[in-house]
Amino acid sequence: MKLEQRLSVSILLLLCATWSANGGNILVWYTEGSHWINMKPLLETLIDRGHQVTVLVPSSSMFMNTSEPSRFGYEPFNVSVSKESVEDFMKDFLHFTMNEMDHMSYIQIYIRFMDIMKASLKNSLKFLDGVLKSESIMKKLKEGKYDLLLADPVYPGSDLISEILGIPLVFSLRFSLANNWERHCGQLPAPPSFVPGAMSKLTDKMDFPERLWNFLFYALQDIVLDNIFWKVLDKYYSEVKGTPTSACELMGRADIWLMRAYWDFDFPRPFLPNFKFVGGIHCRPAKPLPEDMEEFVQSSGDAGIVVFTLGSIIKNITTEKANMIASALAQVPQKVLWRYSGEKPATLGANTRLFDWIPQNDLLGHPKTRAFITHGGTNGIYEAIYHGVPMVGIPMFADQPDNMVHVQAKGAAVTVDLNFMKTEDLRDAVNTVINEKSYKENALWLSSIHHDRPMSPRDEAVFWIEFTMRNKGAEHLRVQAHVLTWYQYHSLDVLAFLLAIVLILVLLFVKTCSFCFRRCCGRKGKTKRKAE
Amino acid sequence: MKLEQRLSVSILLLLCATWSANGGNILVWYTEGSHWINMKPLLETLIDRGHQVTVLVPSSSMFMNTSEPSRFGYEPFNVSVSKESVEDFMKDFLHFTMNEMDHMSYIQIYIRFMDIMKASLKNSLKFLDGVLKSESIMKKLKEGKYDLLLADPVYPGSDLISEILGIPLVFSLRFSLANNWERHCGQLPAPPSFVPGAMSKLTDKMDFPERLWNFLFYALQDIVLDNIFWKVLDKYYSEVKGTPTSACELMGRADIWLMRAYWDFDFPRPFLPNFKFVGGIHCRPAKPLPEDMEEFVQSSGDAGIVVFTLGSIIKNITTEKANMIASALAQVPQKVLWRYSGEKPATLGANTRLFDWIPQNDLLGHPKTRAFITHGGTNGIYEAIYHGVPMVGIPMFADQPDNMVHVQAKGAAVTVDLNFMKTEDLRDAVNTVINEKSYKENALWLSSIHHDRPMSPRDEAVFWIEFTMRNKGAEHLRVQAHVLTWYQYHSLDVLAFLLAIVLILVLLFVKTCSFCFRRCCGRKGKTKRKAE
Structure with a gap:
């Protein structure tokens, strides 16, 4: 008997295979320094696989050189911060970490560090202005018919732009301070008892004081970031959207988080289906030396x-x-x-x-x-x-x-x-x-x-980028935790309800007992008194 | 310039490649019914890849037919339970679920269900006796020089045997009741607010009553399993090992948990690096019909x-x-x-x-x-x-x-x-x-x-089985949560410590205030009294 052309699955698989030949249209968010060094090999691979890659480049970029011959398309945009002031900011930061810090108290370091973070965010928003508030750039982006926005979220705003453009979003992230973004926006679970906060200098093997410190580290960084990062960003996003907007919620809409770590370097920890660990994405075999x-x-x-x-x-x-x-x-x-x-x-x-x-x-x-x-x-x-x-x-x-x-x-x-x-x-x-x-x-x-893993990190990253384009998102990998409030997530409302029930039952029991006791003793008392 | 033979990595990769040619020696734990139907295609693939596969088969197996021609090696063993009594047990169970349940109250169902579970565990331990207490079987297993034990933990004891033989252990598991094994032994996180317990008939989208039920469902099943499963198993394991032994802890030593689900069928949830989701491991393209x-x-x-x-x-x-x-x-x-x-x-x-x-x-x-x-x-x-x-x-x-x-x-x-x-x-x-x-x-x-995933479920399962054999385990994928107590895991000791500090500070503050107040007012009082 002849084999008929079997079922829709074959068609689906065929679709997947032919898809990469057609190629997608990928917009890449601007980034800087080692983040850009890391991003480039991934983009090269995407181009090798037939995709079109367009990179947003701010006029004051130190590392992204649009005049160099390259296979990426560039979409340059003007920012109100000069390259010199970016470099000065970087110099100041380096001077602080390499020279000043040794002579400062912890409190002084923290205050200085917060100032730096505030200034950095202010700069970042000026960069974002360069895209968002430029009519010509936004027109180009809208007309660019991009299939996906690929972003290292270290420069904020990609989530907002992806929403405005109505296209899926894939993050490539090393980490955020104390994993604040991954935990609160990405819903990545991180029990402080065995998941050391990023930058805490702790390992996954912690004694009591270390677990205490890790717990406090998460809490303190969350407070700091809430006050100097999220508040500012929420205000900016709300202004742009004209309605109260949570920047963290928007960040949480990312379809895939490509985390630039793996269990060779990171400590094993809980994660989620839309978190893919692609550490070493830029590595390649050695070439001959000069x-x-x-x-x-x-x-x-x-x-x-x-x-x-x-x-x-x-x-x-x-x-x-x-x-x-x-x-x-x-x-x-x-x-x-x-x-x-x-x-x-x-x-x-x-x-x-x-x-x-x-x-x-x-x-x-x-x-x-x-x-x-x-x-x-x-x-x-x-x-x-x-x-x-x-x-x-x-x-x-x-x-x-x-x-x-x-x-x-x-x-x-x-x-x-x-x-x-x-x-x-x-x-x-x-x-x-x-x-x-x-x-x-x-x-x-x-x-x-x-x-020794099923797939090289670069192939895995490419797979999930292409997957997201093919399927216009990756909703089925997103946990429902995203729609819960923090107290719902931790079942605190359930616990409160159960506690209330228990309290009511105890109260009823006590009241009933005391009522019975009073009736009993009361009668006896009355009888006694009558007898007297 | 000639390219030298570069670095140890190439050697490592070469090792991985040649390894599968040499083939490993895999021992497979006995199982039954659909669990065995599911296991077979995986074993076939392992044999195709040059591994030797030996399956433990109890004398009273209903589904494992050692007389059928097959490429597996079989290691039959005697059990004190007859095939007929296993079949009778199954018939009873089916009759209960299909006919009796409709006429019973919830409490009656629960009591009957617990009786069934107790009887089932009793039977399972008789099966385990057949391996563990047979000198000849244990001698054969020890002399078999197996590289790995592959087990569906639905029949308990594989973890104990893998420890006695000193070989790595890979589980293939659909789920346990309310994910009790995965959560407590495997350390799989499962917030009740969005991870429905297995068998709860809930989805990941839960309203308050459903979240309440899910919370209670986890708690109730944990209590039941603690009392009718773990207590019995702990006693058995402790007797065998001659020292107090936690069966759950032993189960938690499994190197890899191959979970027979994926995000096509399961709801997205947090998981761990040594949990691999290989649902549909047995699926294959259709062949022509008769x-x-x-x-x-x-x-x-x-x-x-x-x-x-x-x-x-x-x-x-x-x-x-x-x-x-x-x-x-x-x-x-x-x-x-x-x-x-x-x-x-x-x-x-x-x-x-x-x-x-x-x-x-x-x-x-x-x-x-x-x-x-x-x-x-x-x-x-x-x-x-x-x-x-x-x-x-x-x-x-x-x-x-x-x-x-x-x-x-x-x-x-x-x-x-x-x-x-x-x-x-x-x-x-x-x-x-x-x-x-x-x-x-x-x-x-x-x-x-x-x-549309990076690797077919069967290839992924095979990869991690081979990985575990190649590396004699997968310790680097194991979270440190395994060494924590439940209150350490949830940072309750840290919280208690912080609460104690706060209480002490409040107490000190109140004491100081009242001391000052008494000194002040006391003096005034004395002065007053003196004046009077």
């Missing part, structure tokens, strides 16, 4: 090399610190490749070479690489995990200290403090991660976890 | 066919009910294929044909199939979802009513009650799901969700 660099690397012999960079933002440090670091590096038997564009330190050893730029991923994937000295940015850490390289962390700001706590807890890194370390601390740290076998073994174990 | 069946199906013309079965356990119903059903089916314009081995009903229409057995999946995947009348077992529902067929549910026992609530909530089914329905109810239900477009559309939408 010839002169390869020559230098090969000259290291069996000792191998150490790769050292403080990331894409920090290019220079003080002369004093540079000298201290250089003299530590001079004492290790490896050759060292140091990305550093400051003045050549006087103590620089013959084994150390300075570079304005290094092909970090290719170096980390080189078989001669023994260790990676890093500021602890997620991108770099993930490249080291990908290639199984143990790390020495010199974390400085933002998520870096917290990131290093993760890798250190997993036994693949040693952390030193830039402000307090001495020459021998750095030297010993490098020697430790290279000579103590466990560090390399753990780095390889993390690498194995990273690679 | 020639005479295909002829009958083709004779239906444009009207198409209706497929009707009450599952692998129910083969007959009362004559009265059979007549009522037959007369309903006689009134639909479709041809009906009814799996029924009882006496031919007098009211059987010319459009209905009875079969002792039907190739259910192949029929559901046939382009002429318009509807599926089902008892609501998960296997059948998943086949209907796979092929996008709307359903009429006649649920009877176990998870069937709850299953039908799910598909009905998703708009792909209508449910009727076997005990109370009339001829026209069934006829109307069939006509509704066939003629009202939305049912077919929703069934196709569920089918689309089912198919």
